[in-house]
Amino acid sequence: MKSYFLNSIRFIQVVTFLCVMLFVSCEDVLEEEPFTQIGTEFFYQNETDALAAVTAVYAQLKNGNGYYRQQYISNIFAASDQGASSWKHGNFRKGTITSTDQNLPNTWKEIYVGIKDANNVIARVDEIIDIDEELKARIIGEAKFLRALNYFNLVRCFGEVPLRTEPVKPGEEGLPVSPIEDIYDVIISDFIYAADNCWGFNEARDGYVNDIGRVTKASAHAMLAKVYLQIASSKRTASEGNLGNERYNGISGATESYYQLAKDQCDLVLNESGYQLVSSLEEWKKIFDPTNGNNPEMLFEVQGSSIVGQGTAVSNLFSPRGAGLSGGGWGGTNKFQAGFINNNIDKTDSRFQNSIIQEFQDVTKTYVLNPNSTGYIRTITETGASNGNLNVVYTSKYIDGNATTEYTSQQNWHVIRLADVYLMRAEALAEINQNPTLANTDLNTLRSRLGMDDFDGTGMSMEEFRTVILQERVQELSMEGHRFFDLTRMGVYDEYCRSSYGNTIGTRQPEDYTWPIPLIETSANENID
């Protein structure tokens, strides 16, 4: 019996020893080390970290499908009068969009991820000591520019939205929506900070270079001009009784003063070096070449590249499928519809004629633009036999024959370009003085570079002028993401959509000036109904 006890005591000793060993190694077993990620406490230490953090804010512009990579672009296109985008966008076309619409959640989410990233940079990079001061101000300026851009897109698409400007803390609730005047305050002060602290195009300071593709001083001024003009014209139409822009009544200050601010900012853009209008139609056509990104007409672009994972989908969205003009077998969803071409623009305009595809071939068929420029005559390539018509027209602004797949286009997305600044200044000048002739210089700068006849506002009413400026804008900037916002701020959204789509399905009402906040937000945010 003795030996059993001895045995068992030995065994217990062994087990105890093992247990002690176990608990010593326990700490190791239970400690977590995420190999593929970095803990936040080890980050935001120096300028490398600061640059990496702001890079992520840029990257978010096309991370996922919801924002500039795809969905947002199609949404603002479908919301315009140019065309209907994909079948998924039927609710935009019919003006029946609701909070459960499938096209909204990703756009909403991804813009706010960008805002979160920008907020982190603004708050945390500010605390970094081991960094060049000018570089630090630039990085914060870039982050503020991007935050303002995100909010500007949100406020124009959704109206009143939650306004978060600080890093989110664990356990924090969702914020209620803010009135648009508060949102615009942040947008304006962010863009002003960016204009003050961002650097020039490709400018070098203290051994650091403002890489091409980053925010520049000029792009910040241009965005400021765009913001002021948005406020000015929206306030103007609101005061004239447009219900869709009613919320702009809450923004204080005289409408004219915003036109003036817009004009001033345009002047500042045009003082900056590194940007220049092209001087001929041939060159103008080339500014849309896939390999000609960041050319002197472009103020700020979301960067596409043929580098793996850096491509955009814009070629696929806008170019016909299977024609060697984009990658992959998909695409061509965003195209001009005949109603728009016939009723809402001057289709003889050289800029329109030179930014659409005149002829293309896919695997079996040949498409040739019809004499009305409202569609293509389709023939079977092999036999030449007629194969009916295709009643849409494709833009040629986003062709990329080298794109191999849907997401490998190196086409940049033009957020804002120089011609827009001239157009904005022309509009602002005429509005400030209620005199269309003051727009002559700027409009003709744009027209003459392409060898077009001069514009002359003499004898025009402001009403007529606004129709013209709207048309000038779309001839120059069609398919570049401005049309929906131009139609709404000018208060003519319903009218233009109806003339493009026809009476029955083109109806837009005041509530269609913005989209509903998606259900994924309202159902998770107790501070929004």
Added chain:
Amino acid sequence: MRKIFLFVLLLPLSLVAQELTVKGKVIDEESKQPLPGVVVLIKNSAKGTTTNFDGEFEIETKKGDKLVFSFIGMKTQEVTVSSNKVDISMQADVSQLDEVVVSAGYFDISKKDLSGSIAQVSEEQLSKNRTTSIEQMLQGQVAGVVVNESSEPGGGIAISIRGTNSMLGGTQPLYVVDGIPIDPLTDAQGNGGAGQSQSSISFLNPNDIEKMEVLKDAAATAVYGARGANGVIIITTKSGGKDGGKDALTLTVDYFLTDVVENIDVMDGPQFEGYMNQRNINQLYVDITDPLRPGGPFDGSLPLTPENYPELNTFNLPYPTTTGINNNWQDLTYRLAYSNAYNLSYQGGDKKQNLLMSLGIQDTEGVIINTGNKRVTFNTNGRKKAFNDKIELFSRTNIAYNKGNASSVGNSQIFQQRSVVSQALQFQPIFELLEPGQDDDIYADLNEGNVLSNPYTLAKDVVDEKESYNFIQNVSVTAKLTPKLTGIVKGAFNFQKSSRDTYYPIHTTRGRRNNGEATQSFVENKKIYGEANLRYRNNFNGHRIDAIVVGTYEKNNIRTMFNKAYGFGNDATTYYTFESATDILVPIAQFREIGLVSGLARVGYNYKRKYYVDLNTRIDASSKFAKNNKSAIFPSVALAWAISKENFLKDSNTISNLKLRLSYGKTGSNPIAPYQSLALLTPTRYNFNNQLVTGYYESNLANDDLTWETTDQFNAGLDVGLIDSKINLTIDTYYKLTYDLLQNVTLPASNGFASIVDNFGEIENKGVEVGINGAIYNTKKFGWDVSGNFSVNKNKLVKLNSNLEFQLGPSVGFGQANPIMFMEGKPLGIFWGAQTDGIYEDWDEAIASGIDGAAPGEIKYINNHVDLDDNGQPLTQQEINFDDYVQIGNPNPDFNVAITNNFRFGNWDMSVLFTGQKGGDIFWVDSWALTGNQKSTNGLESAFNDSWKAPLNVNNTTGEVLYDPSVGRTTNIGNPAPLTDPGSRALVSDRQVFDGSFIKLKNLNIGYTLRFEKNRSLRLYATGQNLLTWTDYPGYDPEVQSYNKDPQRRGVDFGGYPGTRTYTLGLKFNY
């Protein structure tokens, strides 16, 4: 020190020593081996001792005293002391040997001594259901266990025990195979994102299983505290040494024939053409009768001429004459599948040393062409008793290899990548298969310009190869330290690797987007498991103690890799080489380590096997939780009273067994990915003017409070044995409350973080389970026994979150619709959407509704919430939106029932299993397309026949249109009008929800056994699985779940693998 201790302990014995020191030896009569640990008591006294390892004992006593020798499993003997030497040989107590031993995890226990709720399924039961998966063997066997169906070869099968009590935890129970907890196995990441769950136990050969125990209540599951919340299934595989040293060779051969139970009736070619024509006719009628029509609506006063109605100018019928094509895509895509399985096993040796080797080969074909799975399993184990039988060495090795092709079975949520099954139903019957060289461009016209692949092409050409290896080596050393104390040290190493390679050829829907798309991926899990335990057993004077202390250590090292490429010049090399691709995406790798350290102490005590107390405490610490919240304690207590042993029932002939059981305990769950409590940054990439740069963004919010999900469970049970235990009844009722639920809490997207893993909310499950079995006849010639079980579970989400009363579940389907709702006070994962009330008959009714979009032939959605204007007045045009939604279904079944009949007649045997379910609604995603009559895709024949049709008579030849109230149907119809420009029909509504109640003849098995000499036998059998189904569910199978293990998307059928019926012919030869 030790000597003093021993002296003190032995002191009482020496004090009472008077006249005689009796020495002796106890041996087992059968084996003639010494029996250690036999209790030797002097009758009517408290004195006693036990035999040592050599079976020897020594006791001080008097002449004439009676010595009582008792030992578990042996007949108790009494001997009157007459000399100083008493040698005894003990006989096995047959009545006790018959006792069923139940494995409770770390230890075994006699079934009679159970105080927790544990159900056992024996080999006898298992071997009759000749199914290809282990999970299916459990179908209908145990009350409270719901096993879903999956006919996908190698696919995972969902099991839930006592309802769903977790949001992230899944319903999957913990599988413990031969003492080693098995980690869930997931497919490597596929093209549509994450992989589906695989069967965790697919590495096991069903023929190798000796028994399975299902641990249901907390008293039982608490021994697996940390992971016991979903129940535990303990699987014991066979080992040698059973047949008293004989060599035994067993061969089984099975042939399976599998077929789709029933094709769904979709429109055939001519019907589809009629449908397409009807769309235009209906559209014309709706347009011209529109009260807002410029020029006034058609009311019969003006003739239907192009002059009066210019709409007629553009009106035409797309199919005035038939195309003559009529393809049934289901027939083309599904097939009769042949499968076979061979198993050969050897077992031999005796109790001291034995060996088992088993080889299984299985080749399963799926009913979808080009799908299948092949499996090889090899299992070997051996046992050796050494060092005077004091030490037992045991080694077990399982090796399994699976390889299969899943084709394009799963539905991918993005874009147009529909699954084979969805496409087989929706693809237009008037299209031909592609000729060589033909592009499926020809399909584009009827698919809104989208080029979709036909289901045959998807099934035939899409490659989705899954391969997995599983290796488990398990070693244990058991030491009998003293007769009462046993120590075990166990170690196991488990290596799992599953890889998945896919290729979407250039001409398929998905491949077209990217000129061919390939992925290569794998998941690798290396796990080390260590366990040490000490078990103490003693019985004296009717007191029985069974105590155990266990320490375990587990560490998982998981590595995953996902590679993707697209832009292939041609399809020749598929996924094998990425060199032929123009675009190779950045590889995504994950490295994860997960640790779990646990300690367990359990004391089981009973007095005269009448009163039972069972106490249990387990401490678990998991690496996944926040720094100061890693560990938790999971205690349990169980009480039982064997009433039938009391005097007043002891002699009852009617009630042979009556036992009341009560238990309470806590169990936990940690089903989350690691690193969720940490604030983390994730790398991302961007380029400036074609120069690549790397950035970092904050991707995970810290959660310092992250801790265990915990379930409290109460159980009350009653075991009744009637008429000499010929009829046995077990009733259990339970109440489970799960709190601190681990959830992916959706954050307001405006916070910039989509979600955070956090502990929130409470779920309640309560239910009743009844199991009954009875031997109705049991004669030598004829036997008939019946067993059945019935379970009800009520599930309720008590509390969701700190600040929300409801939260939408994840989306299903392409439309990113969210039909699933988590709402306080409601069952988990109910369906939430619009109510409908038939179809609008005409414009009068539509306009009178005041609802936006109402039109003849459109769905009548019910406006449950009146939209008001700024002044609080109802808007004239009401919208159907989220505010109008209500509960439209509940995926939780009301009850489940199963009945098995076993017959034996001479050498014939037969078993029949029926299973059934009441309730359990199904959200059939495909029904949107199949009953919506809104697109130019195919739909249900019944949905078209019972649809709104305009009263217009159209001459197919001339195209002349006449108003004719005698044609068309606008009243009392069930489905919306086929239209070319329909209104809003994509809302989540009760039209997508179907009753999932069913009764199935689940399994029928008939066998004939030929017996030869020397115990050799040959059994021939035939089995049918899912032979008959009675259900109103219009989809393939009410038991199919598309998201089989996702508790947040239960009851969803989205292109789910069609239900199948399987016939098996087989033989089992024992040599």
